[in-house]
Amino acid sequence: MPQDLPSLDQRIAHAQSLRAAELKKIFGVYGFFYQTQLAGEPQPCRSVLTLVRHGVTPEPLSGLEALPPDLLVVMMNPGSSRPLQRDDAPTEISQLDQLLKRHWVATQPDNTQYQIMRVMEGMGYRHARVLNISDLRETKSPLLIKKVEYLAKQDGGGLHSLFHPQRRGELQNLMGDDPHIPVIVGWGRHKGLLPLAHQALDALQGWRLIGQQTEEDPALYAHPSPMLQRMKDAWLDKMMRMIDATETGKD
Numbered sequence: 335m336p337q338d339l340p341s342l343d344q345r346i347a348h349a350q351s352l353r354a355a356e357l358k359k360i361f362g363v364y365g366f367f368y369q370t371q372l373a374g375e376p377q378p379c380r381s382v383l384t385l386v387r388h389g390v391t392p393e394p395l396s397g398l399e400a401l402p403p404d405l406l407v408v409m410m411n412p413g414s415s416r417p418l419q420r421d422d423a424p425t426e427i428s429q430l431d432q433l434l435k436r437h438w439v440a441t442q443p444d445n446t447q448y449q450i451m452r453v454m455e456g457m458g459y460r461h462a463r464v465l466n467i468s469d470l471r472e473t474k475s476p477l478l479i480k481k482v483e484y485l486a487k488q489d490g491g492g493l494h495s496l497f498h499p500q501r502r503g504e505l506q507n508l509m510g511d512d513p514h515i516p517v518i519v520g521w522g523r524h525k526g527l528l529p530l531a532h533q534a535l536d537a538l539q540g541w542r543l544i545g546q547q548t549e550e551d552p553a554l555y556a557h558p559s560p561m562l563q564r565m566k567d568a569w570l571d572k573m574m575r576m577i578d579a580t581e582t583g584k585d
Contacts, residue, residue, distance in 0.1 A: 346574050349456030350567045354443070357451040362391050363443045364398060366436040367417060367424040367471075373488035378424060379469035380412040381433055381496060382508055383441060385451055387460045395438040402510055404459035406541075407450055408534060409558070410521040411468040411478055418442050430493070433504050449558040449570060453518070456574050463508060467521050467530040469494050479526035486529065497534040505537060516577050519545035522557040544576045 340348070365383040369376055384398055392398060418440040425437050443451075447464070454462055472478040485491030492498050496505050509515075517538060521527055531553040545555035546569065558569055 342574065342578050345456045346571050349452040349574065350570055352448075352452055352455060354445075354448050357448050357455070358443065360387060360455060361385050361451045362388055363441045363447060364391075364395055364438045365412075365415060365417070365441040366438055367422070368427045368433065368469075369424045370427040370493075372494055373485055373491050377494060378471040379494060380415055380466075380471055381469050381504070382436070383412070383415065383447070383464040384438070385447060385454065385462045385464065387454075390460050398438050399436070401461050402512070403461045403463040403515060405450075405454060405457070405462040406509055406515055406517040407462055407464045407558075408517060408519050408521065408538070409446065409464065409466050410475070410524075410527065411466045412471045413446070414444060414473045415471065416442050430500060430504070433501070434507060446557070446559040449566060450518070452570055453573055453577070456570075457577055465496055465505075465508060467495055467497060467527065467534045469496060475522070475524060479524060482530065483526065495530055495533060497530070497537045502537065509541075513541050515542065516544045516580065517541045518558070518573060519543050519555045520558045521555060523548040523550045523554045525550060525554070528553060542580060544573060544580070546572055 363383065363385055365380050367378070367380045369378050371377070386398070386401070390401070392401060422439040425432070427433060450462055450464065468478065468482060470478060470481060472481060485494060493500060495501070521531060528551060535553060548554045548556055556569060559566055560569065
């Protein structure tokens with residue numbers, strides 16, 4: 335590494351020091367929100383979120399489709415994610431092919447997304463796409479697990495997951511065709527997620543996965559934003575070192 339560039343340790347320390355207000359000055363957040371019927375009930379969803387440096391954000395936002403990501407992230411579900419403007423109504427979806435016609439809107443960032451921004455800043459990335467093993471916008475994890483388990487027993491109920499076999503074309507469209515891009519996996523440690531986790535890992539075979547496996551099960555990966563700050567810092571340190579090791583050919 336040239337002497338005038340910061341070392342990995344310096345970049346990690348800088349990334350860990352960044353607060354939300356600073357990160358919002360560097361990155362914009364945009365998502366595609368939709369609503370669909372599953373098991374006869376309307377379900378609010380989000381299929382993708384994108385984090386982009388302000389200097390490369392396209393205008394109009396439809397240009398995000400053609401902007402290749404430097405980083406892919408797969409997490410549990412959108413949680414409390416919502417459009418920045420509350421009057422941005424979600425797109426009504428009745429057929430799977432409608433999910434390919436994405437309407438991007440500015441999105442309110444949260445603590446988890448700030449963690450991904452820190453990785454991006456530390457590694458010099460300009461564009462990350464965030465996907466989830468479930469599109470369901472449920473803020474409470476226990477309720478999400480119950481809903482996922484219920485939908486799994488219903489005809490077509492599993493289509494809330496981007497990794498469902500019937501949505502593989504949409505998934506490929508979002509991920510692109512460069513398997514060398516790092517893919518951070520961090521959907522958490524709840525065993526109720528195992529069916530969705532295995533489905534995602536099957537679809538991600540051949541990709542460069544970066545994640546911290548949990549003691550509960552090797553298919554479960556630590557969430558990027560645990561409650562304690564020291565654990566947030568530890569996760570960030572580990573992810574950046576793992577990415578750096580795979581990029582430089584280290585063991």
